[in-house]
Amino acid sequence: MRILVVGGGGREHALCWAISASSLCESLYCAPGNAGISKIAECIDIQANNIEGIVGFSLEFSIDFVVIGPEVSLVLGLVDELEKLGIKAFGPTAGAAKLEGSKGFMKDLCVKYNIPTAAYERFYDSKSAKKYIEEIGAPIVVKEDGLAAGKGVTIAYSIEEALLAIENIFSNNQSLSPNGLVVEEFLTGQELSYFVLVDGINALPLAGAQDHKKVGDRDTGPNTGGMGAYSPTPILSDELESKIMKTIILPTVEGMALEGTPFKGVLYAGLMLTSEGPKLLEYNVRFGDPECQVLMMRLRSDILPALLATNQGTLDNFSLRWSQDAALTIVMAAKGYPGKYKTGEKIVGLESIKANEALIFHAATKSKSGQLVSNGGRVLNICSSGKEIKDAQKKAYSAIKKIEWEGGFYRNDIGWRAISES
Ligand code: AMP
Ligand code: GLY
Numbered sequence: 001m002r003i004l005v006v007g008g009g010g011r012e013h014a015l016c017w018a019i020s021a022s023s024l025c026e027s028l029y030c031a032p033g034n035a036g037i038s039k040i041a042e043c044i045d046i047q048a049n050n051i052e053g054i055v056g057f058s059l060e061f062s063i064d065f066v067v068i069g070p071e072v073s074l075v076l077g078l079v080d081e082l083e084k085l086g087i088k089a090f091g092p093t094a095g096a097a098k099l100e101g102s103k104g105f106m107k108d109l110c111v112k113y114n115i116p117t118a119a120y121e122r123f124y125d126s127k128s129a130k131k132y133i134e135e136i137g138a139p140i141v142v143k144e145d146g147l148a149a150g151k152g153v154t155i156a157y158s159i160e161e162a163l164l165a166i167e168n169i170f171s172n173n174q175s176l177s178p179n180g181l182v183v184e185e186f187l188t189g190q191e192l193s194y195f196v197l198v199d200g201i202n203a204l205p206l207a208g209a210q211d212h213k214k215v216g217d218r219d220t221g222p223n224t225g226g227m228g229a230y231s232p233t234p235i236l237s238d239e240l241e242s243k244i245m246k247t248i249i250l251p252t253v254e255g256m257a258l259e260g261t262p263f264k265g266v267l268y269a270g271l272m273l274t275s276e277g278p279k280l281l282e283y284n285v286r287f288g289d290p291e292c293q294v295l296m297m298r299l300r301s302d303i304l305p306a307l308l309a310t311n312q313g314t315l316d317n318f319s320l321r322w323s324q325d326a327a328l329t330i331v332m333a334a335k336g337y338p339g340k341y342k343t344g345e346k347i348v349g350l351e352s353i354k355a356n357e358a359l360i361f362h363a364a365t366k367s368k369s370g371q372l373v374s375n376g377g378r379v380l381n382i383c384s385s386g387k388e389i390k391d392a393q394k395k396a397y398s399a400i401k402k403i404e405w406e407g408g409f410y411r412n413d414i415g416w417r418a419i420s421e422s
Contacts, residue, residue, distance in 0.1 A: 001026055001304075004058055005041065006078070007048050007069025008032045010331070010363040010381040011289035014296040015067060015303075016041045017361070022304035031057065035372055036362025048073045055081050063087060067307060071286050074265075075101040075147060090307045092285050095261035099252075099283040103143045103152075104179045106283055113255035115248055117280040118272075120184035126170040132183055133162045139186040144169055145179035155186065187281070189274040190235055190417075193291050196249055196269075197306060199315040200262035203253050204306070205245065207298065207322060208236035209291040210418065215338060217413045224338045225378060228414030230328040230389050231294040234422050235273065244271065244278050252283070264310055290329045293361050293381050297327035328392035329383040330400055331363070332410045337377035345374045347405040358384045358399035379408065389418045 001024050005016050013036050020028050020040045031054055033043030046053040048070045055078070058066055066082055068074055068091040077094035091097075098105040110117040118141070123129035133140055133156075142165040144152035156162035162183075169181060195206040209231035215221040248269060256263040268284040268291075287295070296303070300321040309315050334341035343364075350360055350372065361383060364376025380403070384395035393415040400410060 001064040002062055003028050003304075004054070004061075004063045004066045005030045005033075005069065006054060006066060006073050008034045008037070008364075009069065009289050010329075010361040010378065011287050011292040012069040013037050013361040013363070013381075014293040015069060015287070017359075018296045018299060018303040019067065022302045024302070024304045029057075029061065029063070034362045034375070035365040035367045036360065038367070049076060051076050051078050051081055054078060055085065055087075058082060058087050059085060065090070065308065065311070067091075069286060069289075071097065071100050071147060071284065074285055088308070088311050090311055091265040092263050093261065096256060096263040096265075097285045098261070099256070099263065099267075100285040101147055102145050102179045103182045103282070104145050106280075107182055107184070109252065109255050109259070110280060113251045115251050115255075115280060116277060118185040118187050120182050122180050122182055124180040126166050129166045129181065129183055130163055133159060133166070136183075136185075138162060141184045141186050142166060142169070143182040143184065145181055187272040187274050187279055189272045191281070192233060192235060192271045192273060192278075193229075193288055194236070194241075194244055194249075194269045194271055195287070195291070195295065196245075196267050197310045197315055198253050198263050198265065198267050199310045199313045200257060200264050201253070201313060202315040203245070203249050203267070204315045204318055204320070205241065206266070206320070207231050207295055208233045208241070209288065209294055211288060211291055212411060212414055215411075217411050218416075222338055224333070226288065226290050226331065227333070227411045228328070228330045229288070229290045229294050230326060230392065230415050230418060231291070231298055232326065234418050240273075240278065244269070248278060248280055264313075266310075289363075290331055290381050293329045293383050294327040297329075297359065297383050297385055298323045298325070323385065325385045325387055326389040326392045327383060327385045328389055328396050328415050329361070329381045330396050330410050330414045331378050332380040332382065332400065332403065332405070332408050333378045334374050334376070335407050335409050341377055342407055343373070343375050344368065345405060345407040347372045347374060347379070347403065347408070349402045349404045352402045353382075353399045358382050358396055374405070374407065379405075388422070389415045390422075393419065
């Protein structure tokens, strides 16, 4: 088969790595890709939000199957456009991608189908949102509707902070989506990312993972796209997994079908494990980044038949094999991220890391006159596996020390929670 992967981050490098190992894969392309991906796939200079460009390329190069990494392509309707032309794709239609694209849509679905989530209200004007906040009190959470690259959520510990968040949203009128905004109850507990493949009707559990959203050690500083991840996670027992499937995932799959927008693709549930049981914080309609990197490291089965079965509605009776070993990834980012940072800086030493020590999935890298340089905020993922998370952690930190990049940094404690618990 001729496969096109859309995206150019660490997630897409991990997907290309897994897909390129499939016996079904004859040719592999990636749009736009990065310097690491270019070693295993032909990179095409088309951005993930250029729907017309991707569709045109797929037609011209007789692509059989398009695997989509980032949410932006999905929300913009790439799958719908490809389907019109009879090109198969992995991912939801724009209608089903609203599970991530509109927080209000997701919350209303939860209420309609009795899926546990934080209590909330939707607002379209600042006066009523502020009145509600004053009634409920803090801590409280304000969420913009629509894709905000992780920046649309304010956890307000005081009423003043919450009111300010509302003011900021309304003072910049353009940022208010026609779906309004969501104000919701503040939940406490541990967070867990849970991944399932869904083919419209059937759901195939993949695995759990935990991300590290804050930029600094011991979860300090601003939120990022994710500074490191590991899988499996000790907090996900079999009992908890069946509860998540029964109370959250399956009602969502059924609800989406009943709403006329059946979900196909990977459903990534962001969960809070509260004292009342697991509650849904958010849905993403794609693999997590960097969670995907650790999932691909642990997957023992050929990924391509699973992605195809997701598209074709044949996930029932499908099973996947997973390594019982743990996988852990550390993100190396440019100093200043998630704020301002430099690009175009030289990175050396990757070749001294052996394959049995760590795999390097590139995120924002490019090759400039044969030299590897940084090309964005999150730049490299150093991924290791081991019997326990602490073994994988040791290997990954020993490997990352071999990388020479003055302008780079990483967290020193990826995996701390799992290690302290076990
Ligand atoms: P979201 O984009 O909705 O997942 O929110 C981003 C992050 O904000 C989550 O990963 C949580 O850490 C936090 N968060 C979101 N909603 C809540 C909530 N209702 N209570 C507590 N924390 C939340
Ligand atoms: N790592 C968080 C995300 O992919 O949304």
